[in-house]
Structure formats: structure tokens, C-alpha cells
Amino acid sequence: MMLRLARRTLLAGTASLAAAPAIAAGRALAQPSTGPHGALDLVVAARAPTTPTGLTLSGDGRMFLFMPRFDEKTVFTAGEVFPDGRVVPYPSEAANRPDPARPEATLFHVPNGVFDRTNRLWLLDAGLMASSGAPVPGAAKLVCVDPGTNRITRTIPLQSVVTETSSLNDLRVDVRPGREVAYITDQGQTGEGALIAVDLASGRAVRRLADHASTRSEEGILKIVEGRVLRKRAEDGTTSPIKGGANGIALSPDGARLYYTPLMSRRLYAVETAALLDAAQDDAAVARTVEDLGEKGLTGGLSADARDRIYLSLQEFNAIGRRDPDGTVEVLATDPRLIWPDTFWITDEGWLYLSSAQANRRPEHNGGIDRQEPPYAIFRMRIDSGPA
Incomplete structure (x- = not known):
């Protein structure tokens, strides 16, 4: 793989966010610079209750954030973001109150959600x-919401494809003539990940590649975020390594390949979606379609554009990267406020949105001390393509 570095410091943000100094507290503001297609703009300072790992936008520009229920501070797990930074429970406060007696009707732990081509919102609930x-x-x-009425219209159970140590993480939905499918990553709580493919028409879900090297957390990986080695750090001073299996995913423009990577891995993989979906094929047959695409850095979320280029949330460098189909990786933008960049969303108008989740500042990485500094920054950058 050829690595081409083009790091740039970026625009400090829009004037409307002057009232949100916490985002840049204690850090030098980035200086203006022109990127290949535009600067990185701070769109909104979101007053989310806790770590916003997921982000999506509707066709008419409504923005939604998703906050996994890591602990009791997660008062709601899915929310809509307003221009003034308010984040309110979505689709309702009642839906965000987890009820083990009504598990199919309430939201527990939503790490991500996406809009499909028909502007339906799909929420991934890990059930934690x-x-x-x-x-x-x-x-x-999986929960489908009609944004026109803000009502849940369908629920697809995933009980048959989760395990006692599952941690469902990311979601892509592919709706086109003759196809309505979803793909999910399970990063696992012990680093043993998997991919899940769902036929949305029938609701049939299959668990794939659970014992494959491409979905497992790699041993010995060193991840440094904001100048500090990332580890689990307990209040008593003991530490343990981070484990994270299959995490970020992206779809090729034709829907034929699913790109994915474990959280704790520098490798990017691809697998044929036809094999994932074919109930007649066993895991060995699916594994034969897996391709190791090489080094891409340590990342969280992935996204692909219409030119089959994959955007990379380079968490070690507070940066946005991009991998071209020939394997070339370029760092498009860096900014000290990109603290644990996570989920991307690409709009039809050619805007790349990105959340700054601050997950490395959570208590479990800091001896029980919550070092997150709300509000949480949402950025966007002009690119020369639409979504895959």
C-alpha cells in the first residue's frame, strides 16, 4: 500500500459556535487552511447527555445522534439535534426508557442509526x-422510524444472532430495486467479533465470520489517542488492554462488497455481500470471499462515497483520512478538536459529516474519572462526491 500524507490544520469553526468554548478549551485553535475540496467546518456544538458515537442526517437535513447506554448517565440513547445545540430524545422520551418487560418496544443501547434511500430511519439497538x-x-x-410522523413502523428482532458477549456496533442499510438488506458489525465484549446480514423483507438474520481473523481484535495493538496509550483503567489503578472486534463498516457503490475493520486492527477487509446473504453458503464459503485490503491506520467509523473511496476516522491523529480504490491513503484533514472522530455521514450535496465522540475520555479509560467535555463537536467537510 502506498501512503500519501497531506495533513492540514483546519478552520476553527463557524461564528455561530462562539458560545461553545469547551470544545477547544486548553488547546490551540486550528488555523485556516484550504483542503482539496474545502475546509473542515464546525457545524454544531451538540449538548448530548454523553458519548455520541453515531450520526446520521435525513434527506431534508435533520440531524440525529446516538449515544450507547454505557452507564446510568445515558438518559436517552437516540436524539435529534437542533441548530442551537439542543439534543432531544427521539422518536420520543418514552421510547428511550428501556423496559426489560417490553424489550421489543423500547430503546436500550443504540450505537448508530442510518437513513436509507427512501428516507426511513433505521436504529440499531444492541440491547445492552x-x-x-x-x-x-x-x-x-433493528427499529424503523418514519421521520414524517416520528413513529416506529417496524421492529426486526436480532435475538437469534447475538451472543452473551455481543456488542452490536455499526449499521449499513442497502435499499434498491430487488434488494432491501442491512449489515451490522458485532465488535464483541471480549474482542471476538462477527458480521450480521439481515434480509429486511423477511426479517431473516444470519451471523457470519464469528471465528474469522478479519472480525477479531488483534493482540498487541497499541492505540494512542490525545498523546496517551488507550487502555482500560480501573479506579484501583489496574489496567487491561482494549479489545474490539468488527467495528466500522461501509458499502461499495454497487452494494456488492462490504468493507469492515475491527476496532483494534490496522487492516481493512472486504467481503462479498452475496455470500453474506446466501443462506445456502456456510461460513467457510463466505470466508473465501474475504479480501485483506491492507493497512489503513487505527479507525472507528468508515464510509464510502460514490467513487468507491473509503473515508477513515483516524483517531490517533485527530484526523480524517481517505483510501482510494488503488490502496492509496491520504490524510485529508486534522484538527485538535476531532477528539475520537467516529461516525461519518455523506449527503447527496457532497458534504461529509463527522462526529467527535470523546470516547477515550470516558471513565473506563481514566480510572473512573469522566474527562469528557460537552458540548460535542459535529463537523462537516466539502468533498467531490456523493454517498455510495
Whole structure:
């Protein structure tokens, strides 16, 4: 793989966010610079209750954030963001109150959500009540919301494809003539990940590549974020390594390949979606379609554009990267406010949106001390393509 570095410091943000100094507190503001297609703009300072790992936008520009229920501070797990930074429970406050007696009807732990081509919002619910522990029986699911009425229209259970140590993480939905499918990553709580493919028409879900090297956390990986080695750090001073299996995913423009990577891995992989979906093929047959695409850095979220280029949330460098189809990787933008860049969203108008989740500042990485500094920054950058 050829690596081409083009790091740039970027625009400090829009004037409307002057009232949000916490985002840049204690850090030098980035200086203006022109990127290949535009500067990185700070769009909104979101007053989310806790770590916003997921981000999506509707066709008419409504913005939504998703905050996994890592602990009791997660008062709601899915929210809509308003221009003034308010984040309110979505689709309702009642839907965000997890109820083990009604697991199919309430939201527990939503790490991400996406809009499909028909402007339906799909929420991925991992069914967890904390960062670890078994999913609540019946709570793991896909939830479809009509943004026109703000009502849940369908729920697809995922109980059959989760395990006692599952941690469902990311979601892509592919709706086109003759195809309505979803792909999910399970990063696992012990680093043993998997991919899940769902036929949305029938609701049939299959768990794939659970024992494959491409979905597992790699041993010995050193991840440094904001100048500090990332580890689990308990209040008593003990530490343990981070484990994270299949995490970020992206779809090729034709929907034929799913790109994915473990959280703790520098490798990018691809697998044929036809194999994932074909119930007649066993895991060995699916594994034969896996391709190791090489080094891409340590990342969280991924996204692909219409030119089959993959955007990379380079968490070690507070940066946005991009991998071209020939394997070339370029660092498009860096900014000290990009603290744990996570989920991307690409609009039809050629805007790349990105959340700054601050997950490395959570208590479990800091001896029980919460070092997150709300509000949480949402950025966007002009690119020369639309979504895949």
C-alpha cells in the first residue's frame, strides 16, 4: 500500500459556535487552511447527555445522534439535534426508557442509526444496559422510524444472532430495486467479533465470520489517542488492554462488497455481500470471499462515497483520512478538536459529516474519572462526491 500524507490544520469553526468554548478549551485553535475540496467546518456544538458515537442526517437535513447506554448517565440513547445545540430524545422520551418487560418496544443501547434511500430511519439497538454484560433478552433489534410522523413502523428482532458477549456496533442499510438488506458489525465484549446480514423483507438474520481473523481484535495493538496509550483503567489503578472486534463498516457503490475493520486492527477487509446473504453458503464459503485490503491506520467509523473511496476516522491523529480504490491513503484533514472522530455521514450535496465522540475520555479509560467535555463537536467537510 502506498501512503500519501497531506495533513492540514483546519478552520476553527463557524461564528455561530462562539458560545461553545469547551470544545477547544486548553488547546490551540486550528488555523485556516484550504483542503482539496474545502475546509473542515464546525457545524454544531451538540449538548448530548454523553458519548455520541453515531450520526446520521435525513434527506431534508435533520440531524440525529446516538449515544450507547454505557452507564446510568445515558438518559436517552437516540436524539435529534437542533441548530442551537439542543439534543432531544427521539422518536420520543418514552421510547428511550428501556423496559426489560417490553424489550421489543423500547430503546436500550443504540450505537448508530442510518437513513436509507427512501428516507426511513433505521436504529440499531444492541440491547445492552451497560458497556458490558449480556444483552437483555429480546432487546437486540433493528427499529424503523418514519421521520414524517416520528413513529416506529417496524421492529426486526436480532435475538437469534447475538451472543452473551455481543456488542452490536455499526449499521449499513442497502435499499434498491430487488434488494432491501442491512449489515451490522458485532465488535464483541471480549474482542471476538462477527458480521450480521439481515434480509429486511423477511426479517431473516444470519451471523457470519464469528471465528474469522478479519472480525477479531488483534493482540498487541497499541492505540494512542490525545498523546496517551488507550487502555482500560480501573479506579484501583489496574489496567487491561482494549479489545474490539468488527467495528466500522461501509458499502461499495454497487452494494456488492462490504468493507469492515475491527476496532483494534490496522487492516481493512472486504467481503462479498452475496455470500453474506446466501443462506445456502456456510461460513467457510463466505470466508473465501474475504479480501485483506491492507493497512489503513487505527479507525472507528468508515464510509464510502460514490467513487468507491473509503473515508477513515483516524483517531490517533485527530484526523480524517481517505483510501482510494488503488490502496492509496491520504490524510485529508486534522484538527485538535476531532477528539475520537467516529461516525461519518455523506449527503447527496457532497458534504461529509463527522462526529467527535470523546470516547477515550470516558471513565473506563481514566480510572473512573469522566474527562469528557460537552458540548460535542459535529463537523462537516466539502468533498467531490456523493454517498455510495
